[in-house]
Amino acid sequence: MSIRYLTAKLAQQIDEELMSAAGAFSLDQLMELAGLACAQTLATVYKKETHSRVLVCCGPGNQGGDGLVAARHLGMFGYNPTIWYPKPGSKDIYQRLQSQCQNMKIPILAPSTEVDSLRDALACSDVVLDAIFGFSFKPPVRPPFDAALSLISESKLPIVSVDIPSGWDVEKGNAAGIGLDPDVLISLTAPKEGSREFAGRHFLGGRFVAKAMAEKFDLNLPEYPGVEQIVEMTNNASSQKL
Amino acid sequence: MSIRYLTAKLAQQIDEELMSAAGAFSLDQLMELAGLACAQTLATVYKKETHSRVLVCCGPGNQGGDGLVAARHLGMFGYNPTIWYPKPGSKDIYQRLQSQCQNMKIPILAPSTEVDSLRDALACSDVVLDAIFGFSFKPPVRPPFDAALSLISESKLPIVSVDIPSGWDVEKGNAAGIGLDPDVLISLTAPKEGSREFAGRHFLGGRFVAKAMAEKFDLNLPEYPGVEQIVEMTNNASSQKL
Numbered sequence: 001m002s003i004r005y006l007t008a009k010l011a012q013q014i015d016e017e018l019m020s021a022a023g024a025f026s027l028d029q030l031m032e033l034a035g036l037a038c039a040q041t042l043a044t045v046y047k048k049e050t051h052s053r054v055l056v057c058c059g060p061g062n063q064g065g066d067g068l069v070a071a072r073h074l075g076m077f078g079y080n081p082t083i084w085y086p087k088p089g090s091k092d093i094y095q096r097l098q099s100q101c102q103n104m105k106i107p108i109l110a111p112s113t114e115v116d117s118l119r120d121a122l123a124c125s126d127v128v129l130d131a132i133f134g135f136s137f138k139p140p141v142r143p144p145f146d147a148a149l150s151l152i153s154e155s156k157l158p159i160v161s162v163d164i165p166s167g168w169d170v171e172k173g174n175a176a177g178i179g180l181d182p183d184v185l186i187s188l189t190a191p192k193e194g195s196r197e198f199a200g201r202h203f204l205g206g207r208f209v210a211k212a213m214a215e216k217f218d219l220n221l222p223e224y225p226g227v228e229q230i231v232e233m234t235n236n237a238s239s240q241k242l
Numbered sequence: 243m244s245i246r247y248l249t250a251k252l253a254q255q256i257d258e259e260l261m262s263a264a265g266a267f268s269l270d271q272l273m274e275l276a277g278l279a280c281a282q283t284l285a286t287v288y289k290k291e292t293h294s295r296v297l298v299c300c301g302p303g304n305q306g307g308d309g310l311v312a313a314r315h316l317g318m319f320g321y322n323p324t325i326w327y328p329k330p331g332s333k334d335i336y337q338r339l340q341s342q343c344q345n346m347k348i349p350i351l352a353p354s355t356e357v358d359s360l361r362d363a364l365a366c367s368d369v370v371l372d373a374i375f376g377f378s379f380k381p382p383v384r385p386p387f388d389a390a391l392s393l394i395s396e397s398k399l400p401i402v403s404v405d406i407p408s409g410w411d412v413e414k415g416n417a418a419g420i421g422l423d424p425d426v427l428i429s430l431t432a433p434k435e436g437s438r439e440f441a442g443r444h445f446l447g448g449r450f451v452a453k454a455m456a457e458k459f460d461l462n463l464p465e466y467p468g469v470e471q472i473v474e475m476t477n478n479a480s481s482q483k484l
Contacts, residue, residue, distance in 0.1 A: 024341035028270035033278075040469045076449050077469055099266035104452040207318050210346040227282045227319055 001220045003233070005193045008170040011135040014189060014209075014217060022213065027093060030208065031062065034188050035069020037205025037229045038129065041186040042070070042160045043077050044230070045201060046127045051158070052080045055125035057118075057148065059132040059166070060087040066162055066188070067131025068097035074129075075104045082125065083108040084118050086144050115147045122155040130159050130180055132166035135192055141167055141178065149180060160184040163192065170194045186230070190219050202233045243462045245475070247435045250412040253377040256431060256451075256459060264455065269335060272450060273304065276430050277311020279447025279471045280371065283428040284312070284402045285319050286472070287443060288369045294322045297367035299360075299394065301374040301387070301408070302329040308404055308430070309373025310339035316371075317346045324367065325350040326360050328386050357389045364397040372401050372422055374408035377434055383409055383420065391422060402426040405434065412436045428472070432461050444475045 006014070018025050042054065056071040058064030064085060071081040083101060088094055088111055101108060109117040122128070130152070132145055141149060149167050152159065159182035164170050167179030171193040174181075185198050189206040207224050214221055224231045248256070260267050284296065298313040300306035306327060313323040325343060330336055330353055343350060351359040364370070372394070374387055383391060391409050394401065401424040406412050409421030413435040416423075427440050431448040449466050456463055466473045 021341070022345060024338050024345060026270045026338065028268045029274050032271050032274045036275075043469045073469075076466070096266050096268065099263070103264060103266060103454065105454065212345065212347065224318070227285045227315075 003191065003220050003222060004218055005191050005196055006135070007193055008135055010217065011170070011189070011192060014213070017213065018208070023210070025208065027062070030206070031065050031069055031093070031097075033208055033229065034206050035066045036073050037188070037203075037207070038066055038070035038131070038160075038162050038186050039073035039077065040230050041184065041203045041205065042074065042127065042129055043079070044203075045160065045184050046158065048077065048079050051126040053124060053126045054079050054081045054129055055121050055127070055157075056081050056083045056129045057132050057152065058083060058085040059134070059145070060089045061134060061136060063131050063134030063162060064089060065094055065097055066134075067129060068094070068101060070129060070131065070162075071106055072097075072101050072104060075101070075106050081106050082121055084121060085109070086111050086113065086148075113144050115144050115151055118148055119151055122151060122157065125157060128152055128155070128157050128159045130161040130166050130182060134163045135170050137164065137166075137170060139169065139176070149178065153180060158183045160186065162186055163188050164194050165198070168194050173197050190221065191233070203230045204233055205230045245433065245462050245464060246460055247433050247438055248377070249435055250377055252459070253412070253431070253434060256455070259455065260431075260450070265452070267450065269304070272448070273307050273311055273335070273339075275450055275471065276308045276448050278315050279430070279449070280308055280312035280373070280402075280404050280428050281315035281319065282472050283426065283445045283447065284316065284369065284371055285321070286445075287402065287426050288400065290319065290321050293368040293400070295366060295368045296321050296323045296371055297363050297369070297399075298323050298325045298371045299374050299390065300325060300327040301376070302331045303376060303378060305373050305376030305404060306331060307336055307339055308376075309371060310336070310343060312371060312373065312404075313348055314339075314343050314346060317343070317348050323348050324363055326363060327351070328353050328355065328390075355386050357386050357393055360390055361393055364393060364399065367399060370394055370397070370399050370401045372403040372408050372424060376405045377412050379406065379408075379412060381411065381418070391420065395422060400425045402428065404428055405430050406436050407440070410436050415439050432463065433475070445472045446475055447472045
């Protein structure tokens with residue numbers, strides 16, 4: 001039995017169930033473990049000796065929250081993250097996650113609908129953590145993120161995307177060709193339909209799904225090694241080509 | 243400069259500061275990372291192939307909450323934890339943490355002032371995670387925990403204690419001789435004065451203290467390796483003897 005790729009609807013349902021009575025998790029908990037997994041994935045592939053300057057690009061939703069948590073953990077790991085967060089979410093948790101980063105002296109570029117600051121930041125970064133859009137993304141890509149995706153792509157920097165590469169359709173992938181082309185993907189909880197064709201290094205994080213819930217949704221998750229919070233998946237796209 | 247051992251008062255102050263504007267953390271976040279560190283410490287020393295049955299003993303305060311989080315992560319790691327939680331804390335978070343364990347089918351012994359269930363559980367366990375008392379503990383040890391400490395000691399099972407071995411004075415250690423005698427200690431945030439004489443394997447967890455805060459309190463924390471959430475400390479008590 002192979003791992004299940006989730007539709008946007010199913011991803012939403014599992015997310016809700018994790019925070020309902022059947023899971024009982026708080027958003028703070030899930031985001032902490034998800035963000036830690038993102039930071040560990042980036043650090044596994046890109047060492048701080050060569051890729052210290054991480055530009056963490058955050059969208060306005062929960063995906064952006066994962067990015068803020070990841071930025072903080074990357075700071076703890078000894079990286080030098082910078083945060084681009086042009087449209088801060090309104091929920092209280094986003095404000096707290098930003099404060100935690102500020103207390104760690106992680107620079108957060110001033111919120112803006114212009115992308116000049118992003119362009120400048122890309123010029124002095126080694127790798128991008130793409131936490132812009134997640135499994136609730138629906139096209140079209142709105143400003144300033146449309147211009148941002150172009151700038152990030154043009155930068156030719158290596159990209160680590162969270163859950164689904166930004167600009168990709170959650171189920172159809174990058175069929176429209178407007179999405180990022182990441183080197184690394186960290187899927188959270190379970191991979192999404194749209195990532196089936198992703199051919200780079202693919203990790204899974206979010207080690208908080210109880211067995212009963214995994215069975216209920218036929219997730220067939222791979223086994224995480226030891227006490228790790230991430231597991232590298234065998235490349236599905238490549239194996240399909242064999 | 244060597245690591246700073248905290249008085250009870252200073253530990254309390256740092257805890258409060260982590261959750262104030264200077265830290266901006268929620269209890270959910272701190273407890274998640276602390277509990278994960280506890281689970282990883284136990285799993286580092288006691289492998290699941292030989293020590294699968296972990297009895298997680300939880301006190302009524304935040305220390306017990308760390309234990310509940312650790313139990314869940316141990317379950318995710320493939321251990322078979324059982325929880326003894328005779329006096330569940332009244333805060334909402336404790337109820338949620340319990341539910342998360344129940345959703346993972348981790349047995350929680352019925353709350354009771356009797357220790358019969360604890361005695362039975364010890365008889366079929368391989369290792370104890372002691373999350374009974376933390377840095378806010380003040381003697382005397384009240385029922386049912388007085389009887390519990392005796393039973394746990396008599397069981398001769400290996401013990402992993404969280405923050406300060408239960409029954410030890412937070413500053414004076416086990417001078418009174420009524421505390422547990424753990425094999426492993428996982429200090430959270432920074433070690434406490436009372437643990438100076440601890441001679442077993444000593445780990446540090448709680449990788450969430452910003453540099454500025456560590457400097458403000460002269461913590462001189464050791465460097466955590468890579469992306470790890472725990473670091474093993476050199477044995478202070480032994481090195482003092484040299």
